[in-house]
Amino acid sequence: xxxxxxxxxxxxxxxxxxxxxxxxxxxxxxxxxxxxxxxxxxxxxxxxxxxxxxxxxxxxxxxxxxxxxxxxxxxxxxxxxxxxxxxxxxxxxxxxxxxxxxxxxxxxxxxxxxxxxxxxxxxxxxxxxxxxxxxxxxxxxxxxxxxxxxxxxxxxxxxxxxxxxxxxxxxxxxxxxxxxxxxxxxxxxxxxxxxxxxxxxxxxxxxxxxxxxxxxxxx
Amino acid sequence: xxxxxxxxxxxxxxxxxxxxxxxxxxxxxxxxxxxxxxxxxxxxxxxxxxxxxxxxxxxxxxxxxxxxxxxxxxxxxxxxxxxxxxxxxxxxxxxxxxxxxxxxxxxxxxxxxxxxxxxxxxxxxxxxxxxxxxxxxxxxxxxxxxxxxxxxxxxxxxxxxxxxxxxxxxxxxxxxxxxxxxxxxxxxxxxxxxxxxxxxxxxxxxxxxxxxxxxxxxx
Amino acid sequence: xxxxxxxxxxxxxxxxxxxxxxxxxxxxxxxxxxxxxxxxxxxxxxxxxxxxxxxxxxxxxxxxxxxxxxxxxxxxxxxxxxxxxxxxxxxxxxxxxxxxxxxxxxxxxxxxxxxxxxxxxxxxxxxxxxxxxxxxxxxxxxxxxxxxxxxxxxxxxxxxxxxxxxxxxxxxxxxxxxxxxxxxxxxxxxxxxxxxxxxxxxxxxxxxxxxxxxxxxxx
Amino acid sequence: xxxxxxxxxxxxxxxxxxxxxxxxxxxxxxxxxxxxxxxxxxxxxxxxxxxxxxxxxxxxxxxxxxxxxxxxxxxxxxxxxxxxxxxxxxxxxxxxxxxxxxxxxxxxxxxxxxxxxxxxxxxxxxxxxxxxxxxxxxxxxxxxxxxxxxxxxxxxxxxxxxxxxxxxxxxxxxxxxxxxxxxxxxxxxxxxxxxxxxxxxxxxxxxxxxxxxxxxxxx
Numbered sequence: 061x062x063x064x065x066x067x068x069x070x071x072x073x074x075x076x077x078x079x080x081x082x083x084x085x086x087x088x089x090x091x092x093x094x095x096x097x098x099x100x101x102x103x104x105x106x107x108x109x110x111x112x113x114x115x116x117x118x119x120x121x122x123x124x125x126x127x128x129x130x131x132x133x134x135x136x137x138x139x140x141x142x143x144x145x146x147x148x149x150x151x152x153x154x155x156x157x158x159x160x161x162x163x164x165x166x167x168x169x170x171x172x173x174x175x176x177x178x179x180x181x182x183x184x185x186x187x188x189x190x191x192x193x194x195x196x197x198x199x200x201x202x203x204x205x206x207x208x209x210x211x212x213x214x215x216x217x218x219x220x221x222x223x224x225x226x227x228x229x230x231x232x233x234x235x236x237x238x239x240x241x242x243x244x245x246x247x248x249x250x251x252x253x254x255x256x257x258x259x260x261x262x263x264x265x266x267x268x269x270x271x272x273x274x275x276x277x278x279x
Numbered sequence: 280x281x282x283x284x285x286x287x288x289x290x291x292x293x294x295x296x297x298x299x300x301x302x303x304x305x306x307x308x309x310x311x312x313x314x315x316x317x318x319x320x321x322x323x324x325x326x327x328x329x330x331x332x333x334x335x336x337x338x339x340x341x342x343x344x345x346x347x348x349x350x351x352x353x354x355x356x357x358x359x360x361x362x363x364x365x366x367x368x369x370x371x372x373x374x375x376x377x378x379x380x381x382x383x384x385x386x387x388x389x390x391x392x393x394x395x396x397x398x399x400x401x402x403x404x405x406x407x408x409x410x411x412x413x414x415x416x417x418x419x420x421x422x423x424x425x426x427x428x429x430x431x432x433x434x435x436x437x438x439x440x441x442x443x444x445x446x447x448x449x450x451x452x453x454x455x456x457x458x459x460x461x462x463x464x465x466x467x468x469x470x471x472x473x474x475x476x477x478x479x480x481x482x483x484x485x486x487x488x489x490x491x492x493x494x495x496x497x498x
Numbered sequence: 499x500x501x502x503x504x505x506x507x508x509x510x511x512x513x514x515x516x517x518x519x520x521x522x523x524x525x526x527x528x529x530x531x532x533x534x535x536x537x538x539x540x541x542x543x544x545x546x547x548x549x550x551x552x553x554x555x556x557x558x559x560x561x562x563x564x565x566x567x568x569x570x571x572x573x574x575x576x577x578x579x580x581x582x583x584x585x586x587x588x589x590x591x592x593x594x595x596x597x598x599x600x601x602x603x604x605x606x607x608x609x610x611x612x613x614x615x616x617x618x619x620x621x622x623x624x625x626x627x628x629x630x631x632x633x634x635x636x637x638x639x640x641x642x643x644x645x646x647x648x649x650x651x652x653x654x655x656x657x658x659x660x661x662x663x664x665x666x667x668x669x670x671x672x673x674x675x676x677x678x679x680x681x682x683x684x685x686x687x688x689x690x691x692x693x694x695x696x697x698x699x700x701x702x703x704x705x706x707x708x709x710x711x712x713x714x715x716x717x
Numbered sequence: 718x719x720x721x722x723x724x725x726x727x728x729x730x731x732x733x734x735x736x737x738x739x740x741x742x743x744x745x746x747x748x749x750x751x752x753x754x755x756x757x758x759x760x761x762x763x764x765x766x767x768x769x770x771x772x773x774x775x776x777x778x779x780x781x782x783x784x785x786x787x788x789x790x791x792x793x794x795x796x797x798x799x800x801x802x803x804x805x806x807x808x809x810x811x812x813x814x815x816x817x818x819x820x821x822x823x824x825x826x827x828x829x830x831x832x833x834x835x836x837x838x839x840x841x842x843x844x845x846x847x848x849x850x851x852x853x854x855x856x857x858x859x860x861x862x863x864x865x866x867x868x869x870x871x872x873x874x875x876x877x878x879x880x881x882x883x884x885x886x887x888x889x890x891x892x893x894x895x896x897x898x899x900x901x902x903x904x905x906x907x908x909x910x911x912x913x914x915x916x917x918x919x920x921x922x923x924x925x926x927x928x929x930x931x932x933x934x935x936x
Binding site: 357 | 795
Binding site for chain 1: 300302303304305306307310311314315318323326327330347348351352354355358462465466469470471473474475476477478480481
């Protein structure tokens with residue numbers, strides 16, 4: 061059977077296409093099963109403590125910090141917290157007030173070694189704020205300094221040849237690995253944090269209608 | 280059996296904890312199974328055409344555009360494309376050159392109704408650039424104007440009381456729904472686009488070592 | 499006298515250099531004298547009303563909005579307002595709460611025709627918030643809709659071939675004019691708004707030490 | 718003469734208003750005369766070398782870096798360089814390729830002590846790129862490491878109690894001084910860099926029409 065025969069029917073074209081994007085499918089599969097496993101393996105007491113810290117910070121300020129892809133995930137989480145009427149900020153944006161005692165910092169770093177995130181977390185601790193670290197490495201500098209660790213698997217160690225500031229890494233072109241493995245921490249975090257928002261929503265007895273009502277925002 | 284009895288053993292505490300974060304688990308489950316279904320149902324010929332357009336734009340400029348959470352997903356995708364040495368830009372950042380004929384615009388909008396995304400896409404078409412629309416709605420304005428539609432399910436119609444610019448929506452406080460349903464389009468996109476990067480990597484015969492090598496960036 | 503003779507002494511080299519960067523000097527001169535004239539010609543009752551609106555919004559939210567270079571000037575102003583402990587936001591950043599009645603929007607647009615700024619201002623008015631327009635054109639759409647106009651000269655009419663969204667303009671490559679004239683509105687605004695911060699500081703009896711004290715931020 | 722008498726005529730109201738915003742006027746005066754003096758005192762050979770480095774990087778990549786208000790000024794400068802068709806990037810934005818040998822980094826820091834800027838500059842040097850430092854302090858770490866120093870007066874030493882990363886400073890609430898003095902470096906830089914763009918424009922024989930022509934961007 062020659063290739064041209066093979067591609068004559070709609071079915072076989074569809075089959076061939078399936079082959080064409082097989083890497084996409086394989087990667088998506090790996091991402092999704094990885095995320096499922098990561099969520100299952102999370103330590104619920106860590107998550108519960110993080111929830112209590114968030115609920116306890118209802119009248120305090122919450123700061124989210126992360127760089128690169130962890131930063132995008134962090135921003136999406138911060139947006140949702142704001143929708144739940146938390147007083148939340150993303151570090152590095154123009155408008156960020158100073159932190160105070162008992163404020164809460166959510167620091168996201170797969171390796172737990174991102175310098176900017178570590179220095180922000182350590183400034184926060186100095187001032188008396190609480191730090192929750194979301195990382196794949198308990199023993200990392202970020203993991204060790206945090207008041208509460210939340211382990212999310214997925215970040216491979218291969219990481220960085222050495223510790224560098226984020227802007228220095230941009231200059232040097234040392235990027236995160238781009239295999240599916242390289243994204244798994246951020247994907248796992250996104251699923252975890254989206255789920256966490258739903259959990260918070262139920263705990264706070266909010267529902268979507270409350271949140272979407274404009275009257276709420278005017279008063 | 281009284282509650283205090285129930286919580287005496289480590290097992291039952293673990294069980295109780297599982298109950299505590301049950302909404303998180305349910306939401307994560309819904310996100311992941313939704314994403315799996317969305318990827319399975321994608322039209323491979325749409326994806327294949329998008330891949331060909333991307334590969335064909337290797338010596339052209341690629342522009343990614345999206346607002347809010349779609350913007351975060353778009354930025355993460357743009358980062359990866361840059362790692363694969365595409366000449367890519369994210370609209371709205373400081374540095375964005377003008378588009379030209381045959382350049383490529385990747386427009387991401389779940390509803391296909393985001394005004395800024397539509398006006399950017401329509402400016403691109405006018406100039407002779409190609410537009411790929413990633414949306415849940417084929418019949419939306421964005422879906423209709425695109426040169427190539429890539430349907431990613433997940434965005435519910437409930438959407439917006441009316442069309443508004445993004446900054447106007449910030450002022451009005453009309454946000455996207457925050458249930459797991461409300462995030463599903465962006466989550467599905469993230470999995471799809473991460474998978475797409477892996478597919479591109481194989482098609483272009485890049486592997487991670489190539490990408491991480493610093494020598495490559497110096498020459 | 500031959501060129502080589504001309505350039506033998508330190509003095510003449512210095513003189514030659516002065517010629518070399520003569521356009522820089524001429525442009526700087528034009529920017530500075532233009533700014534001085536613009537500030538002198540400002541209508542003080544407009545400025546005074548803006549000050550009263552700002553002071554009256556001490557317990558309200560303040561939103562600053564502007565695109566491109568006006569956006570950078572707006573962000574710098576927002577930063578300073580935050581330092582003076584106003585509750586201020588820059589539209590378009592991740593974290594922006596909804597506006598409410600009696601909140602204040604500071605909209606910056608030289609032409610008064612920037613679509614995103616206009617749609618944000620009009621959403622604000624609809625909700626009952628007050629809008630201050632900083633623009634060169636009283637008769638522009640933004641100037642007409644504002645509760646308070648603050649005229650800052652400097653933006654030339656040559657402006658845009660047509661009205662477009664900011665992202666569409668990025669795609670089309672239609673940029674602001676880059677002669678010194680083209681920057682004068684933003685430069686004038688920067689001087690005006692920096693001066694306004696000092697004025698507010700005195701009215702509010704703040705001094706720098708108050709603002710820099712860390713204790714203030716902890717309590 | 719009683720106050721009510723004083724305020725009866727239009728003239729005296731105007732006079733009173735002048736008193737009301739006297740701090741604004743004084744600050745604007747200080748900013749503008751400070752900027753004029755700073756530009757006059759600039760070392761033209763430093764400026765000329767910077768111009769030559771920029772012109773020499775026409776086929777190379779240019780990276781601009783700065784934090785906070787210096788970042789806004791840097792972004793405005795980067796925008797203008799892009800309009801002049803330089804291949805320019807602002808560090809910290811999503812899309813930033815790796816630097817290579819002979820690329821150019823323009824680092825802006827009044828104190829010359831901003832850690833992120835220093836680490837980016839030092840990464841650039843390591844890779845063989847050239848660094849231009851725009852700072853008020855020749856003897857600062859940034860000033861010392863740069864291939865070319867461009868002194869712009871205006872930043873007072875009072876600066877920071879200690880060196881900190883930018884995000885850590887956001888957390889700590891240690892901000893730049895907000896008196897007119899505190900802004901003078903950034904204002905001076907804005908005037909200098911806007912003037913520099915005009916100088917480059919003449920050197921490159923560009924005029925506004927070239928830059929605004931859309932055909933140029935399509936081909």
